Amino acid sequence: MEQKFKKSDLLDALEAIKVSGSFASFSNMAGVSCNPSIFVRGIGMIKTPLAEDQARQLIRQARQAPYGRRCDTIVDTSVRNTWELDATQFEFLNPHWTTTLKTCCKTVARGLGITSPVSAELYKMLVYEKGAMFKAHTDTEKIPGMFGTLVICLPSPHEGGDLVLKHRGEKKVFKTSEIQPSLACWYSDVLHEVLPVTSGYRWVLTYNLAVSPELPRPSAGLVRDENRVLRHTLRRWLEQRKRHGAGDQAEADHFYYLLDHEYTEASISLRGLKTTDLARLQCLRAISAELEFDVFLAVLEKEEMGETAYDYNDYRGRGGYGWYDEDEDEDGNKSWHELDEVLDRSASILKLVDLDGHTLRTDMPIDGAHICDSTLQNEDPFEDPSDQGERDYEPYMGNSGPSATHWYRTTVAVLVARDAVNTFLLGGSTLRSSEAQTLLQYYAKQCLEPKTRATGLQMIRRLAPLAWKPPQYYAQTPSQNRAIVLTILETILQLHEYALFGDVLAILRHLKDDDDACAGLFTLINAAAGIGSLQFERIDNSLLECLTSRPVGNWKQPMTVLCPVPGSDIEVWAATEVVKVCLQTCQKTGVGERDGVAAVFLIRQYQDWDYLKANLLPILNEKVAASGFMLGALQEMVKYAAEGVFNLAECLQTYKKLAKQIVNTLNIAEDKSVFSPVRLSPVRLADFFGDCIRFGWDDISAHLGLNIASQATRIPAPQLGGFWIPFIEHLLQTLKDADVPLSTPRYQDIACAIFEVFLDKFVGKEPTPNTSLRRPRVDCSCSDCVWLNEFLESSDQSVGNFPVAKARRRHLHNMLDGVHADVTHLTERHGSPYTLVVTKTFKENEIAKKKWSKRFDAAKQVFAKLGEVQLRALLGDEYDKITGMEHLRLRYRSRASLVSKQAQSEVSRTQPVLGSQQQQARVLAPLLMSQSGLQQNAGQPGSSMGLPGVGALGFGGAAGALPQVAGTKRKAQTQRVDLTEDSE
Template sequence: MGHGARKQLAELLDDAQRRGDFSTRIEMSARALRIEVDGVGELPLPLRAPVTKKLIAQARQASFGRGEQTLSDTSVRDTWEITPDRITLGGTDWDRTLDGVLDGVRTALGLPPTVVLRAEPHALLVYGKGQFFLPHQDSEKDDSMVGTLVVSLPSHHTGGELVVSHAGRSVVHQASRDKLTFAAFYADCLHEVKPVKSGYRVTLTMNLLAERIRPAGEDDGGLVADLAHCLTEHFTEPAEERYAYGRQKAAPPNRLVYLLDHEYTQRGLDWDRLKGADATRTALLRQAAAEADCEAVLALAEVKETWDAHAPYDRYDYYGEVEHYDDCEDEECEGECLLDPDGEPGAERRRSGDFSDYELNELIDDEITLSWWTRPDGTGGEQINLPVAYAEVCATAENKDLTPYQSEYEGYMGNYGNTLDRWYRRAAVVLWPRQRSFTARAEAGSEGALRELQGHLDAGDLDRARTLARSLAPFWKHHGSGEAAAALFAAALPVAVGLREADTATMLLAPFGVETVGERHASGLAAAAARYGRTWARGAVSSWFGTVGAYTGAGRAAWLESLPGLCTALRAADGDGDAMASPLAEGAWQAVEQQLTSWLGVGRETERRTGMEGLGVSLARVLQAAGPETADTIAATLRGLPDTALECLLPALRTAARQPTTIRDGAPAARAFQTLADHCEDRLAAALTRPVRAADDWSLTLAGTCRTGCGLCPDLDAFLTSRTRHVMEWPLAKEGRRHLHSRIDQAGLPVSHTTRRQGRPYVLVLTKTDAVFTREQATRTRAETDLAWLRDKWPRARG
């Protein structure tokens, strides 16, 4: 039933009167416009070549936008440009002519009568022979920009057609030779200028800005009532799952997401600036929402579809056999070589490109995520991250009929493949019953829901705030970490404190990662710990660190840099900040300790030393953040580690020495740092008292422990520990050679291993290299340098 309501709603909106197209063209007399250009003067119309050449002399190479960049590349856009500050438009009939054109454009594009269009000059463009502009979309240069108006000045030229495309359709506009040609289109439409074949194409481009002049007053009567009935049915009937397979019916959906046809940006997404059929349909939906007691907002959606797809039939020859590149010699190849864009068989078979001619067979999967939406009151909008379920989606135009902004094809890979992934950006109207407004918005991780909770708390309505907060529990999960989630965490903190309910406070704060927590949150955290106690605080901190052993990446290291400042701010805040600071430092130490243990097991010295040096910085920050007792406990643990740990401890001491305030007498971790410095001095001095390796001593330490129980490793260990043997020849089968290669490489031993491919089995040749001696000498030199630095920067206390 749920699917029936969505389908009927889409059909009703499809049948609604269409008020326009995505592009239109109007011709007017050239006498209406008087145009002057600095350095050239008034332009006589139609334009002739001598005047056009003067324009080019005053122009510059036109650039184009790509994301946040402004680029100049004649392989993409080859045209001349004159900026609008050097252009003067006039004429006795120009204003009246332009107003008439804009009124016609508004009607032709389907914009509502409540909107008036204004045209703002953007540039004068000159295209000579061979010049062009590849397919592109115009960026919205103003919040009220909805489209582009191209005014082609009359001239004798061929080629240079303006081609505008949208939703699988294309319109070609050719300029007149003796009239002004006005071509208008929506900003999200893909368009291009074909190469000019002869003469010059000269156009004035203008931004179309939409302004609302009076409120809407339309009433479509029966159609609105039918749409309202569909909404009521959708929100009361059980949600339909795509692959139900006899499962119990789900609860009714919380929202309906109706996908619009055109693309919009955050700046341009506004009820009064919607385009074509979108404007008609959203007006009807808003009226139906009011009748069904629903709220409606506009949203931006990211859509991904995965299709079972095949290349077009011209990939096959006359007999139905798969064609190949001429140099493909793979007898088992079934045409996969054609999937390589460079024509070289064996290359990566997943590739991006334009696959519009591929045949779509079956939709395998789709994902729709709302990334931004407007507020119900129409005041601005906010970033969200809301996956949309199958039972919540409705659209009149299917995705496959639109142009994706990215496509990737995966060729046949044995047991999977022949799939085409397509990504689209679409706008949507999101509706929900008014009584479910809080849940519908909060499920998106919306700050608006937290603001509403805070509003109830500020008004003294504690019971209402608690009831709404508890309703978040089923979906208030996984809000991420780091700066992206910091604002939401900051909004959740005072609500958690104000609810005066420990379990609900835990639920609100638990979904965030520890990297979210910063100095700005110190006062709120201290207040929460004072309200709910130290046991609660320790549990909250534990939830932020997540699973022990989980990969944390660079974000954790960056957060550890800020940990001392955070803990200092916590201990200085009103409340019980230490209840938060202590478990934060302890949790950070637990993570660092785990990484340290992992690095100690790495045998390759260069790799291990690099990792340990980086970890030493994090260790210093943990000690600086810890209280005296925790810091002493950490130091005691570190002193029990093998000498290899000095590769981490010395960088930690160097880091601390660069911040003297953290190690001076009276600082919480000063004693721990001094203890570690004394320990490192003792271990380095002991290492330097050991005798220098003799010139004939080739012995090495064992290559770890063999866990396979093979019979080869005892012989390998005997060779490694021998003082006199430095070459060993060993007839071994492939698996045995591979096993010994692995043990030697993992331990980072100065032993080369080569295979002499003679006889059966081949002979593995192991050779101890001169690095046996040079490494030890380098280690001794480093120890002498480190010891001298320690005695200078970390002198032992006298007595």
């Protein structure tokens, strides 16, 4: 009859594992007196480091080392190619060498985790010359009690010759070339090899390691007793769970095991564990590979909030010496306040990781009340708070007693029965999408193991919709997230779970904007198709949906990475389905240049010129207004025609015919959407001029130039910086490339027209300062506000006093702030009630001036970027006027007269005076009086320009509110209607 499982047995079994030993260990011997002073018969003393001539002498004395294969010992230099000397051929003259070796044995015992005394018996001296190596093998038992091998690497320069050791999937590499003298040791059941020496000589001594033959033989495998007991206990737990099912008697589905050491959230992983914790977790990990449970690591946190005893210090703190925000002891630590009564208690897993340290959950609530039951140590896992926890203390507040919150943290291993792992991982609270994403990665890994595959897939099905709910897609950074998406899809494809693949893609369809994810997906498909195991017909529809969820212009990248084998089902799909759907999509409205480019690209890739003529040309004929789409497609066509793929003559004929139509229907002002980089890029329009020059279509470019110049005044403000200024820049380049003089009237007209409207709508006139004391009303009809409005609207009162109680002062204050009134308001704290003093200011003048100056400077930058020489040629006679912008200034003629005018105004007080706004505001603000009620900021130009390179200047506002100037004659356009008073 099986013994009944007890939690305490599991604890005992774990605690019995004390030593952390590894299957192999290395150690630096520096500092140990270790020159053995080797004397070799037939040679004499060997000097260290080993020199070439002595190395050759050693080799002459040596023989080719054999190796053991089953019962034989054979020489085969393709397996082992080393020179060896028997222990009888040499001796150590250094009398301390025996002591050194004893020290080495202790190092070995510690490194391999052996508690009984270890002895080392000299076996061979080995010399590896260039090319020498020893292929992977395990060592045979050569003496009674032997459990492993010790190698002492003597000083001898060499490269290569790395010692590579592997055990149960773990691998260690020891570079004897880097550290000498040094030792390495391993258990006999560890597979190891010596990689070929690439230069010099590798020189080592080998020793047989043994324990007393009566003792159990230590080995790297889990034959140590402690591990057997642990495995046995765990098996009993799991079997008992199965037997009792889910009833009352049911065994716990998980246990927390308190680690000996504390670890931080950042350091928690198997690799970061110390000594015994490491030893125990390594055993658990090994056993969990055989038994049905999983091991995780976790940082637990408990929060307790409660009332504390009344603290005299707080009282004193408030009474006589002012208010202490924090109560700290002399060392600056927050002092400890015992909780008299705990009012609120909660526990959570702050962070749960797998043994590789991958985060699975964070901030996951757990049942604090039963935590003792789940802990193997059977105690509150949180240590004595008085020296561990973080704390926060709230002193006596008058209406409630003093309270404190304590947080306690501890680190544990979590053992979870495998049938309960999913419930455990998904437990606690609703999963955040980022958590669902991390869990997905975990389950993707599970899918790769046949045993856990079914659950893994099931969980992916369940978690995917949680992980990628539309708004949370970017819960993690896009690239991290994209990597997860692709890992999952790759796993699913590998497993041929096509239905699930479709489901996950359907969830991902909203990832319209993540083109890299889409391209990544198509790369995956391409790779899977390359392996030859893909059933493409089961995913083609999902892929098509993935394409159609984004603009045609974005199909080019994924379809480029796809590169299917000619004649394959993927190619047939691309040539029929993809191209067909692409053209259907192009018939819709709102297509732009990138769509035109992509459509032609796809036809070039999968169809031919005849197909294009039959299917794309009719669409182009219909789409004259979508000039971006047209130009994209036409220019792409000509590109391929030049490469010889399409019929060049027919292409050019089509281009010319359609180009005429584009120019005829071009309407700059109305077709807002065309002249935005999304629909048509400035460079493409410039290229169009280039094409006209190249192909000699002079009439077309003349017509287009005229069109632009005559319609320029109607260009909406945002398109200036977003399209037309960059266009000029590209046009300059195009003309230079085509050797066309910049002073050609056609281009001069275009440039002047655009710059004039740029100055007019973007920079605008320097704003006229407001001199009036009248301010806009606040929107409230209470008696206080009536009073306030009277003051605000008055043209001669600059300061208003409002002696009203606090609540009413606050109301006035809020109302003023609500309309951003150009006033200051301060409370004068004497008398009863206090008085709200409102003073009219002229800050808006300064603000408006600053904004204008920024735009002015931005325009200067634009001119500077284009270059003086080029601009002079392009703007001709207009150059000085346009780039100087003097006509936009308020007072550019005589700066000197400003001072006298200012003085004059101080005398007259009623006359509006124009000049430097800042100066005026500063000097005259409190004094000015005027009848003018006009708001000087109305119709401020320059807003929302989207000017490249000057965006940071922050042009904001409503350019749409600009008064538009009628008329078509360029020279007459520089005047704009201005609502502000202008003294000129």
